Amino acid sequence: MARTDALVNPAMLRWARETAGYTLTEAAARLRGIRDPETELGAWEGRKRRPSVSQARRLAALCRRPLAVFFLSEPPVEATLPPDYRRGAGSDAGDLSPAVRWSVRHLRDLRQAGLDLAEGDPEAFPPFHVRATLADDPNGLAGRLRQLLGISVEDQLGWRSTEKAWSRWRAAVEERACLVFVLDRLPSAELGGFSLAFDRAPVIAVNGSPQITRGRRVFTLMHELAHVALHSEGLCNLEDRAARVEAFCNRVAVALLMPAEPFREAATPLAAGGRWPDDRLEEISAKFSVSRHAVYVRLVSLGLAKQAEYDAWRAARTAQLRATRAPREQGAEREGGPSFYQLYLHRMSFPYLQGVFESYHADQISLAELSDHLGVKPTTALALEDRFLERLRARAS
Numbered sequence: 001m002a003r004t005d006a007l008v009n010p011a012m013l014r015w016a017r018e019t020a021g022y023t024l025t026e027a028a029a030r031l032r033g034i035r036d037p038e039t040e041l042g043a044w045e046g047r048k049r050r051p052s053v054s055q056a057r058r059l060a061a062l063c064r065r066p067l068a069v070f071f072l073s074e075p076p077v078e079a080t081l082p083p084d085y086r087r088g089a090g091s092d093a094g095d096l097s098p099a100v101r102w103s104v105r106h107l108r109d110l111r112q113a114g115l116d117l118a119e120g121d122p123e124a125f126p127p128f129h130v131r132a133t134l135a136d137d138p139n140g141l142a143g144r145l146r147q148l149l150g151i152s153v154e155d156q157l158g159w160r161s162t163e164k165a166w167s168r169w170r171a172a173v174e175e176r177a178c179l180v181f182v183l184d185r186l187p188s189a190e191l192g193g194f195s196l197a198f199d200r201a202p203v204i205a206v207n208g209s210p211q212i213t214r215g216r217r218v219f220t221l222m223h224e225l226a227h228v229a230l231h232s233e234g235l236c237n238l239e240d241r242a243a244r245v246e247a248f249c250n251r252v253a254v255a256l257l258m259p260a261e262p263f264r265e266a267a268t269p270l271a272a273g274g275r276w277p278d279d280r281l282e283e284i285s286a287k288f289s290v291s292r293h294a295v296y297v298r299l300v301s302l303g304l305a306k307q308a309e310y311d312a313w314r315a316a317r318t319a320q321l322r323a324t325r326a327p328r329e330q331g332a333e334r335e336g337g338p339s340f341y342q343l344y345l346h347r348m349s350f351p352y353l354q355g356v357f358e359s360y361h362a363d364q365i366s367l368a369e370l371s372d373h374l375g376v377k378p379t380t381a382l383a384l385e386d387r388f389l390e391r392l393r394a395r396a397s
Helices: 010-020 024-030 037-045 053-063 067-071 098-117 138-149 153-157 162-176 214-230 244-257 260-270 278-288 292-301 307-330 340-347 350-361 367-374 378-396
Strands: 179-183 193-196 203-207 234-236
Touching: 010 024, 010 037, 010 053, 010 067, 010 098, 024 037, 024 053, 053 067, 098 179, 098 193, 098 203, 098 350, 138 162, 138 214, 138 244, 153 162, 153 278, 162 179, 162 214, 162 350, 179 340, 193 214, 203 214, 214 234, 214 244, 214 292, 234 244, 244 292, 260 278, 278 292, 292 307, 340 378, 350 367, 350 378, 367 378
Parallel strands: 179 203
Antiparallel strands: 193 203, 193 234
């Protein structure tokens, strides 16, 4: 079969590769079926040769861009990535991976699709009314956010489970505030989560790596909720020393999850000697259904522990996680794990899914469009709705 060259704009090939987060060598290593791909890709970008149509399609798939983008005269206008706050002391986050870059772009697209489907229905995604600045008292902001979420301390203390805490806090945030997504295919070290700040339907993404505990995810969720209140989006690893805004959001998160009075009642009897070994942290974390990290941050914020002690504990904990990270994350490819439907619903935001299904039943979109919005086949989309409704009923109970 005769080869057909693609009359692409070489500058757009390079733009697509770089915005996807690949170096020339990295992109070439992932292109299949091309002889000497690094030389070929360099020649395409350098205007020395043109790719064939099939080669251009492979590159478009790698960069997660439509093929048509290669034929544009200049790059489309796109929102920039959120500020990168992952560079705390001792951070091994590294450069932002293609997976995170795509996730930011993808979740922005999903949010906009949800708003487009809900056009004319202001109740679908009500404005996020809580606003704050770095000059505000973290405890005061935490109180306003807890009031918005509608969860009492008494209810929280009755959970005694980080699994239940994650489910309840996430549902509360989604019902009253944000779209929450879980990214479960990222390395645990790359980031804890990120936020995209908007007046309507702000987005929170939480790293759902198997190595990250549910208690840690709850802390990340509240940290990003504080970012949303500040209207200050960011890519975060919850490092106090990464930036002033990160320390502020950490203080808000722990104050929301562990209000001062009940926390002091729980912690003071354990404060003998001013030391906080893991068994004492665990006792408090179990009471509030949070992570030990969150407990230590709260201890420091209330003057019950010293910053230097927390820094030493955090450094030791980080070193321990680094030592165990590789084998545990490799083992995440498990046999007999959750079904496709369970994983899909775990990752996706319920308000987004509900809006898409309601639009389908209101004849606003076709089955094919429903499939596109969900990113699954039409038959899978219909089966997915049954599972979604079951989970929705379970949330309400």
